[in-house]
Amino acid sequence: MKVLVTGGAGFIGANFVHQTTEAYPNAQVTVLDKLTYAGNPASITDLERATLVEGDIADADVVDPLVSDADLVVHFAAESHNDNSLNDPSPFVTTNLVGTFTLLEAVRRHGVRYHHISTDEVYGDLQLDDPAKFTEATPYNPSSPYSSTKAGSDLLVRAWVRSFGVAATISNCSNNYGPYQHIEKFIPRQITNLIDGVRPKLYGAGQNVRDWIHVRDHNSAVWRIIEHGKIGETYLIGANGEKNNKEVVELILELMGHSPDDYDHVADRPGHDMRYAIDNARLRDELGWEPEFPDFRSGLTDTIAWYRENQDWWRRQKAEVEAKYAAQGQ
Ligand code: NAD
Ligand code: DAU
Numbered sequence: 063m064k065v066l067v068t069g070g071a072g073f074i075g076a077n078f079v080h081q082t083t084e085a086y087p088n089a090q091v092t093v094l095d096k097l098t099y100a101g102n103p104a105s106i107t108d109l110e111r112a113t114l115v116e117g118d119i120a121d122a123d124v125v126d127p128l129v130s131d132a133d134l135v136v137h138f139a140a141e142s143h144n145d146n147s148l149n150d151p152s153p154f155v156t157t158n159l160v161g162t163f164t165l166l167e168a169v170r171r172h173g174v175r176y177h178h179i180s181t182d183e184v185y186g187d188l189q190l191d192d193p194a195k196f197t198e199a200t201p202y203n204p205s206s207p208y209s210s211t212k213a214g215s216d217l218l219v220r221a222w223v224r225s226f227g228v229a230a231t232i233s234n235c236s237n238n239y240g241p242y243q244h245i246e247k248f249i250p251r252q253i254t255n256l257i258d259g260v261r262p263k264l265y266g267a268g269q270n271v272r273d274w275i276h277v278r279d280h281n282s283a284v285w286r287i288i289e290h291g292k293i294g295e296t297y298l299i300g301a302n303g304e305k306n307n308k309e310v311v312e313l314i315l316e317l318m319g320h321s322p323d324d325y326d327h328v329a330d331r332p333g334h335d336m337r338y339a340i341d342n343a344r345l346r347d348e349l350g351w352e353p354e355f356p357d358f359r360s361g362l363t364d365t366i367a368w369y370r371e372n373q374d375w376w377r378r379q380k381a382e383v384e385a386k387y388a389a390q391g392q
Contacts, residue, residue: 066128095114095139118157137165185201195340233287239276275300329390
């Protein structure tokens with residue numbers, strides 16, 4: 063089985079490549095990755111059955127021969143960070159929309175099975191006192207340049223299924239954490255701050271809720287959908303991990319031996335979504351999926367250990383990331 067993984071040098075894609083080579087001895091993985099600031103070849107270089115091709119998913123000349131040689135395309139590549147999309151939306155439009163379009167045209171031409179990785183942010187946000195969760199039927203209502211380009215890319219996939227019969231599935235997952243996550247993101251930013259003796263930074267009052275899932279659980283669900291999902295359908299992925307940001311910072315502080323109030327409040331994110339929550343009933347009931355790492359405290363303990371033990375992996379980017387945040391008062 064030849065699998066083309068776009069964005070396989072990024073956080074979730076790299077974990078997917080590791081999990082695929084571990085669990086599927088016959089899989090030959092090709093990673094197509096532009097190696098933006100978020101892509102790190104060191105995340106996958108130790109793997110024998112994975113080959114990295116440096117290139118842009120929006121470049122049809124690069125994409126076409128790779129897709130024609132694949133049995134399956136799993137599309138992770140994206141500009142993925144909300145704060146960056148507020149500073150400069152342009153690469154989000156090119157990569158998330160034009161890049162997805164380019165891949166869809168290639169899988170259409172060559173009749174290749176396609177799985178599209180997306181986010182719960184396409185549904186907008188929920189209020190804190192709302193008992194509702196997102197389901198596959200929730201209307202799209204994205205808030206940020208990032209989430210609106212992801213929403214647009216999902217709609218392209220749905221149109222290519224209906225209009226051209228492309229064999230695609232879509233998954234929309236909640237917030238991931240685990241090894242190989244870029245240190246611009248909330249959890250690794252705070253862990254690496256504490257390793258460096260810097261106080262964690264909480265946007266606004268820290269009441270915003272995210273529905274945390276371990277990255278390995280996201281990827282096991284993706285494989286379940288690829289193997290057992292219905293073509294043309296969307297599946298939500300989540301593991302009932304709702305927590306507000308203040309609780310998460312306090313837990314990181316506790317696990318790293320600090321007092322729970324040893325953090326700073328900083329400027330809030332403009333348009334900051336209040337709460338995300340996934341109803342994963344369809345994934346559980348129809349596909350029989352269960353998370354293997356539902357214990358957030360234990361997953362976070364392992365993640366902290368990973369960042370302590372792999373400082374070479376993130377150290378070079380730390381000063382630049384923090385300088386960018388400092389310029390925004392964050
Ligand atoms: P990431 O930013 O860590 O990695 C993105 C990867 O895509 C990088 O390796 C980057 O070099 C590559 N890339 C960017 N532009 C490219 C282009 N034009 N051509 C080829 N490669 C390009 O992102 P992530 O957090 O691993 O997210 C992966 C996917 O999962 C994204 O589609 C994201 O929307 C989705 N998602 C993320 C989360 C989360 O919590 N991180 C949750 C749900 C869904
Ligand atoms: O819900 C899925 C989404 O989760 C994915 O689609 C995105 O690619 C991924 O980046 C993530 O988006 P968020 O914006 O929720 O993640 P982020 O790590 O940037 O922030 C998580 C929460 O923490 C959010 O409420 C903002 C807050 N935050 C973030 C940073 C970087 C802070 O309080 N302090 C910080 O320093």
